[in-house]
Amino acid sequence: MTQSGDQPLSDEHHLACVLLAPSGRIWLDQLLADVAPEDFADPVLSWIWSAAKLLHGRSQPISRRSLSALRETVSPSRRPGEPRQRGEVIAGLPLVAPAANILHTEISRLLGTSVSAPDLATLSRHVRENGRLRRLAHRLDVARQSLATATDYGTALQHCQEALSGAEEVGPAGDIRAFPDLVDEFWSWQRRPVQPGEVIPTPWPEVDEHLSGGVHSGRMIVFAGRPGAGKTNAGIELLARASELGHTTLLVSQEMSALEVTGRALAQGARVPYRQIVRRTMDADTHASVTAYAQRHRDMPMFVIDRPGMSVEHVGAASRSLHRTSEVRIIGVDYAQLLEASDSRVNRVQQVSHISRSLKLLSRELSCAVVLLSQLNRDSVKDRRRPELSDLKESGSLEQDPDVVILIHHVVDSSGQHTGIVELIIAKNRFGKTAIVELPWRGDQARMG
Numbered sequence: 148m149t150q151s152g153d154q155p156l157s158d159e160h161h162l163a164c165v166l167l168a169p170s171g172r173i174w175l176d177q178l179l180a181d182v183a184p185e186d187f188a189d190p191v192l193s194w195i196w197s198a199a200k201l202l203h204g205r206s207q208p209i210s211r212r213s214l215s216a217l218r219e220t221v222s223p224s225r226r227p228g229e230p231r232q233r234g235e236v237i238a239g240l241p242l243v244a245p246a247a248n249i250l251h252t253e254i255s256r257l258l259g260t261s262v263s264a265p266d267l268a269t270l271s272r273h274v275r276e277n278g279r280l281r282r283l284a285h286r287l288d289v290a291r292q293s294l295a296t297a298t299d300y301g302t303a304l305q306h307c308q309e310a311l312s313g314a315e316e317v318g319p320a321g322d323i324r325a326f327p328d329l330v331d332e333f334w335s336w337q338r339r340p341v342q343p344g345e346v347i348p349t350p351w352p353e354v355d356e357h358l359s360g361g362v363h364s365g366r367m368i369v370f371a372g373r374p375g376a377g378k379t380n381a382g383i384e385l386l387a388r389a390s391e392l393g394h395t396t397l398l399v400s401q402e403m404s405a406l407e408v409t410g411r412a413l414a415q416g417a418r419v420p421y422r423q424i425v426r427r428t429m430d431a432d433t434h435a436s437v438t439a440y441a442q443r444h445r446d447m448p449m450f451v452i453d454r455p456g457m458s459v460e461h462v463g464a465a466s467r468s469l470h471r472t473s474e475v476r477i478i479g480v481d482y483a484q485l486l487e488a489s490d491s492r493v494n495r496v497q498q499v500s501h502i503s504r505s506l507k508l509l510s511r512e513l514s515c516a517v518v519l520l521s522q523l524n525r526d527s528v529k530d531r532r533r534p535e536l537s538d539l540k541e542s543g544s545l546e547q548d549p550d551v552v553i554l555i556h557h558v559v560d561s562s563g564q565h566t567g568i569v570e571l572i573i574a575k576n577r578f579g580k581t582a583i584v585e586l587p588w589r590g591d592q593a594r595m596g
Contacts, residue, residue, distance in 0.1 A: 156260055157189070158270050158274055159188065160260060162178070162182070162270040163187075163192050163195060164258075164260035165178060166195065166199045166257070167209065167257050167258055168261065175199075175203055176203075178267070178271060179196075179200050181271055182196070182274055183196075183278070184196045184241075185282075186274050190241075190245070193241070194240070194241055194245055195214060195253065197239060198217050198218070198240060199214075202214075202217065204239075205489050205490050206490050206492075206493065211251075214250070215247070215254075218244050218245070218250055219247075220237065221244050237460065238464040286311050287310075290311060293306035294307075343394075344394055344474070344476045345363065345364050346360040347389045347394055347516065348361040348362075348388070349361050349385055349388065350384050350385060350594075351571070351584065351596050353584045354571060354584050357579055358576070359578040362385070362477060362516045362518070363550070364515055364516055365514050366510055366516055366517075366550040366551070367516070367549045368518050368549060368552075368553065369521050369539070369545055370382060370520050370553050370555065371520070371521040371523050371552065371554050371555065372555035372556075373522070373525065373534075374522065376523075376555045377555055377590070378520045378522075379481050379520065380415070380593045380595070381520075382479045382520050383398065383408060383415065383479075384412075384594050385477070385479070385518060386479045386518070387412045387416060390447040390448055390449035391444055393448070394476035394477065395450070395469075395476055396475070396476060396477045397452070397465070397466060397469055397475050397477070397478045397479070398449070398452070398478075398479040399457065399480045399481065400452065401455060401456075401480075401485035404453050405451040408453070410424045412449070414437075414594075416444065417433075417436040417437045417439070417441075418592055419432075419436050420433060420592065421591060421593040424437070448473060450469060450473075456487050458487045458488070459486055459501065459505045460489060460505070462478075462486070462506070463505065463509050466478050466509060470513050474515075475513060475515050476516065477515060477516045477518060478506075478509070478510075478515060478517045479519075480518070482520035482521055483499055483502055483520065483522075484521065484522050484540060486502050499544065499545065500543070500544035503548045503549075506548075521539060522540040523539060523540060524539075524540045533554075533570070533572060534554045534556055534572065534574075536554075536575060538554070546575070550576075551573065551575060551577065552575035553573055553574070554574050556570040557569050567588050568586070569585075569587075569588040569595050570583050571584040571586065
């Protein structure tokens with residue numbers, strides 16, 4: 148190993164220099180997966196490692212320019228006397244970024260350092276192990292401080308056990324689980340009553356029969372339809388129903404404003420003509436029904452974001468923020484093809500694949516359901532047939548990632564006129580069989596069923 152200047156560099160510095168070395172790209176996947184930002188004692192290197200993980204996850208290059216640009220996004224520099232600017236909060240990055248001059252100095256040191264391949268495994272192991280030792284030392288300090296408040300030996304022991312409860316961190320060995328232990332956990336899970344929010348019924352009991360009771364936490368459902376087929380109405384109806392039952396929901400609407408979402412939810416819930424709401428010409432009966440529904444469900448925990456041009460990373464950050472204060476049970480995204488690209492250099496199929504995969508992982512991370520709305524291409528219309536999984540627009544990942552895919556199809560007669568029946572085609576179902584559920588289409592109330 149070599150170093151720049153007379154100041155000796157730590158193992159952390161030598162490991163971090165791989166991020167900026169052109170020859171280090173072949174090792175990035177493994178290193179960024181094995182070593183966590185919190186393994187670094189140096190807060191600047193910890194921030195650089197976090198930023199590198201974020202950039203690498205977006206398939207963006209890791210360089211002086213990209214790291215500096217990311218730093219300016221989250222914590223803009225300012226001259227003396229200038230007002231403080233608010234930076235953007237980005238999930239995966241510490242809230243406080245290093246000062247620009249400190250970051251530039253550290254990057255220069257890393258660029259002046261090299262490391263050989265045989266040293267990487269040793270460096271990685273040392274950094275990880277030192278990080279674990281620091282965290283263990285912190286837990287021991289907490290345990291020692293808790294002894295001062297203990298009134299007896301039993302209480303003191305309990306405090307120490309609580310402080311050390313998470314000391315054995317999950318690593319490669321911790322990921323391996325023996326089958327006998329899994330069987331015991333399985334029977335414990337079977338005996339445990341279903342917790343509120345684990346399975347949330349949809350507005351359509353016929354659909355719930357095929358989905359093992361409804362929408363499950365930790366899973367993703369795709370609702371897909373051609374323009375005007377009612378996928379947005381279905382998404383709003385599903386989230387509003389869950390909120391009526393007391394479950395916190397978040398709708399990310401890229402297509403319509405929050406007021407329009409509210410109007411549709413009120414029309415659906417009150418069972419009134421939606422056109423009267425849109426035209427602001429509600430008659431006495433409609434006004435009374437909407438007022439009664441709004442008063443009855445005024446406090447239901449449904450949240451809406453109608454900011455256009457959001458990326459899937461913004462969706463994730465907003466979802467995590469709300470989840471910290473109000474445990475989110477369902478996240479709805481309307482719709483996949485309207486989300487902004489995280490990396491404009493890749494084609495749209497790759498962009499939509501990234502969106503789909505990121506939302507699937509978000510459902511697992513927050514243990515909530517994600518309802519992703521998507522467009523269908525027009526092939527089924529041209530061929531005068533029901534839509535199929537292959538008609539999902541722009542990405543095969545929208546077939547592979549979801550646990551359930553429901554395609555919306557309006558039935559027409561021989562003359563091409565709508566019959567008033569809408570089919571919810573459960574084209575993919577990891578809970579059971581595929582099926583077709585027929586429901587009456589109530590377009591005047593922006594709902595079905």
